[in-house]
Amino acid sequence: MKLDKVTRGQQIEIVKIPDVNIRAQAIRLGIGEGAKLTCSEKLPAGPIILQNRMQEIAIGRRLAESIEVKAV
Numbered sequence: 001m002k003l004d005k006v007t008r009g010q011q012i013e014i015v016k017i018p019d020v021n022i023r024a025q026a027i028r029l030g031i032g033e034g035a036k037l038t039c040s041e042k043l044p045a046g047p048i049i050l051q052n053r054m055q056e057i058a059i060g061r062r063l064a065e066s067i068e069v070k071a072v
Helices: 018-029
Strands: 011-016 036-042 047-054 055-059 068-071
Touching: none
Parallel strands: none
Antiparallel strands: 011 036, 011 068, 036 047, 047 055
16 A cells, blocks of 8 residues: 555555655655554645654655555
8 A cells, every 4th residue: 555545543564665765865764664653643635744753754645655555
């Protein structure tokens, strides 16, 4: 499933980040393939807020459409 389809409170694991540049930026934020995260908020027509330990990161909806995840 794609990241834009997750629901609030759902725990996910990043399966694939297709774009090399985006993957590099995500790794700098501690979100690489295999990372387990929680969707802390999903704003209508807005970003998806992911929680990684005590850090929250907003992922834009268009970017979220390209990131493949699976439910944990």
